[in-house]
Amino acid sequence: MKKYLFVSAMLCAAMMSASAHASDGTEPDRVQRWAALSHRIFGAAPLSPAGPAVTLDMPAQADDAAVVPLTLRIDPAIHAVGVDVIIDDNPSPVAAKIHFGPAADPTLIKLQVRIDGFTNVHAVARTADGRLLETSRFVKAAGGCSGPVGLGGDDPMLNIGAMKMRFDPVPQPDGAAEATLLIRHPNYNGMQFDPVTQGYKPARYIDKTNIQYDGRTVLSMETDISISSNPEISFLYRKVKDGAFDVRIADTRGGSWNHVFPADR
Amino acid sequence: MARVSSAHATRRTMLAGGLCACCLPRAGFSASSFRMQEVAPGIFLRRGLDADATPDNADAIANIGFIVGKKAVLVTDSGGSLPDGQWLKTEIRRVTKLPIGYVVLSHVHPDHIFGACAFLNEAPEFIGHHKLPDALHIRGAFYRKKLSDEIGAADVGPLVTPTRVIGPEGGTLDLGGRRITLRAHGTAHTTCDLSFLDHQTRTLFPADLLFVRRVPALDGSLSGWLKELGTLETPDAVALVPGHGPPLVTPEAIAPLRRYLETLRDETRLAIRNGRSLDQAIDTVAAGERGNWTLFDSYNARNVTEAYKELEWE
Numbered sequence: 001m002k003k004y005l006f007v008s009a010m011l012c013a014a015m016m017s018a019s020a021h022a023s024d025g026t027e028p029d030r031v032q033r034w035a036a037l038s039h040r041i042f043g044a045a046p047l048s049p050a051g052p053a054v055t056l057d058m059p060a061q062a063d064d065a066a067v068v069p070l071t072l073r074i075d076p077a078i079h080a081v082g083v084d085v086i087i088d089d090n091p092s093p094v095a096a097k098i099h100f101g102p103a104a105d106p107t108l109i110k111l112q113v114r115i116d117g118f119t120n121v122h123a124v125a126r127t128a129d130g131r132l133l134e135t136s137r138f139v140k141a142a143g144g145c146s147g148p149v150g151l152g153g154d155d156p157m158l159n160i161g162a163m164k165m166r167f168d169p170v171p172q173p174d175g176a177a178e179a180t181l182l183i184r185h186p187n188y189n190g191m192q193f194d195p196v197t198q199g200y201k202p203a204r205y206i207d208k209t210n211i212q213y214d215g216r217t218v219l220s221m222e223t224d225i226s227i228s229s230n231p232e233i234s235f236l237y238r239k240v241k242d243g244a245f246d247v248r249i250a251d252t253r254g255g256s257w258n259h260v261f262p263a264d265r
Numbered sequence: 266m267a268r269v270s271s272a273h274a275t276r277r278t279m280l281a282g283g284l285c286a287c288c289l290p291r292a293g294f295s296a297s298s299f300r301m302q303e304v305a306p307g308i309f310l311r312r313g314l315d316a317d318a319t320p321d322n323a324d325a326i327a328n329i330g331f332i333v334g335k336k337a338v339l340v341t342d343s344g345g346s347l348p349d350g351q352w353l354k355t356e357i358r359r360v361t362k363l364p365i366g367y368v369v370l371s372h373v374h375p376d377h378i379f380g381a382c383a384f385l386n387e388a389p390e391f392i393g394h395h396k397l398p399d400a401l402h403i404r405g406a407f408y409r410k411k412l413s414d415e416i417g418a419a420d421v422g423p424l425v426t427p428t429r430v431i432g433p434e435g436g437t438l439d440l441g442g443r444r445i446t447l448r449a450h451g452t453a454h455t456t457c458d459l460s461f462l463d464h465q466t467r468t469l470f471p472a473d474l475l476f477v478r479r480v481p482a483l484d485g486s487l488s489g490w491l492k493e494l495g496t497l498e499t500p501d502a503v504a505l506v507p508g509h510g511p512p513l514v515t516p517e518a519i520a521p522l523r524r525y526l527e528t529l530r531d532e533t534r535l536a537i538r539n540g541r542s543l544d545q546a547i548d549t550v551a552a553g554e555r556g557n558w559t560l561f562d563s564y565n566a567r568n569v570t571e572a573y574k575e576l577e578w579e
């Protein structure tokens with residue numbers, strides 16, 4: 001317990017410096033920060049601009065910093081094997097590492113993230129032939145990380161691990177179908193105050209998600225504290241007769257959950 | 266001039282002693298632009314500005330005021346900053362020398378509670394919803410920092426927590442021949458909305474459970490708010506004091522808020538059913554309400570986000 005509180009305090013300090021950096025930062029600062037950050041994440045491998053092959057849509061001004069919608073579109077022609085989402089000035093910048101499986105259609109991915117301060121958000125697609133293609137967006141938001149998980153009207157731990165799969169009734173122009181996975185989980189990032197213990201809630205967040213359809217992997221994902229509480233992810237798939245979804249998630253405190261969703265009509 | 270410099274000296278002394286700068290007059294915030302009105306016998310109200318917090322307005326954006334009984338004064342909400350609360354205290358002292366027995370903290374939002382520190386030296390009972398202490402623990406420090414960034418740290422005093430909480434069973438106060446009953450609502454605008462009724466004038470103080478003309482901000486539960494809205498329509502009340510908007514309204518003023526919240530609910534449900542994602546919902550839901558509310562563009566998107574995250578689990 002002590003250790004967790006210590007970690008939380010560290011995160012807080014990190015976050016304060018990060019947000020101070022973010023709001024005071026100038027564009028050259030951001031370029032420099034990304035250079036260091038991308039080197040840390042991808043090593044010496046060169047990044048090249050994605051152009052229209054990868055696009056990232058986010059509101060320029062986030063209305064709710066704790067729930068900022070993010071839409072990724074990846075041209076299937078580049079044969080992406082995965083994509084990483086990095087929020088440069090968040091306390092732990094790598095928000096999600098997504099790996100596409102054999103049943104994936106990378107054309108469309110939607111997530112909801114927390115954003116602390118003014119920051120660049122990067123998406124880096126990894127291709128089958130080893131290229132790294134980057135694109136970015138500048139987003140203005142404040143307090144998404146230290147922002148509370150609700151006001152505690154309902155116990156955020158209630159129904160932890162519950163899931164729901166929602167299907168878009170309208171197919172994509174090319175016939176693909178869109179599904180959204182909703183998960184009940186507070187995704188505590190170690191920065192939310194706990195009125196009961198008078199300390200910070202120990203970090204507890206979903207770090208692994210695996211989505212299978214008809215026995216084949218659509219995507220697997222490693223996530224960090226930048227994902228919103230009660231997270232959701234939207235993705236495309238190709239319907240097959242009687243295809244069912246099998247979803248497995250795990251969190252950083254040993255919680256794991258498995259749900260099977262029957263075929264969408 | 267002499268007064269000004271002595272005030273400065275006092276302030277410095279108090280700060281050196283580790284005390285807050287509460288209760289000291291301050292020059293920057295132009296209180297002369299505000300007017301205290303006696304809207305009903307013994308009920309004095311100041312209309313808040315339809316704006317967000319800035320250094321110029323010192324977060325004086327909520328409707329605040331006081332009720333005078335035969336023995337004590339009740340502060341209906343204390344204001345959004347130290348100078349806002351100080352201004353309110355000055356106005357009270359122009360009307361009465363009676364002790365300020367009660368200061369209501371209507372809910373957790375900064376524009377309603379950061380004036381409370383101006384009343385600390387009067388040692389009133391600070392009255393709040395039984396869930397307000399938790400909400401202040403969760404958000405207080407965050408709000409204090411945010412408000413300091415918005416209006417300047419010198420205008421932000423310490424956070425005041427309730428000295429008396431009202432549970433689901435409600436509560437009663439006596440201002441001396443003037444009875445006030447309090448009600449702790451279920452999660453609605455926030456998790457900790459407190460309303461009260463002045464029986465003498467049959468005036469209900471719902472604070473931010475009622476927004477008039479200024480776009481409402483949803484920070485609790487949409488379905489809960491619609492439910493609690495029903496409790497405001499009571500034969501006990503002939504007039505209401507909204508948290509924002511005109512200081513005194515009749516019960517008909519509830520209808521536009523209900524319409525907005527129902528529109529938000531119905532259009533968000535429809536967007537979810539039609540497979541619209543959150544960002545698409547933000548662009549379309551309740552757009553027809555834009556012309557009816559001030560500050561619509563500053564809050565509607567956030568309201569849609571809250572509504573979407575609540576309703577998609579239905």
Ligand SMILES: [Zn+2]
Nearest residue numbers: 372374454473
């Ligand atoms: Zn409010």
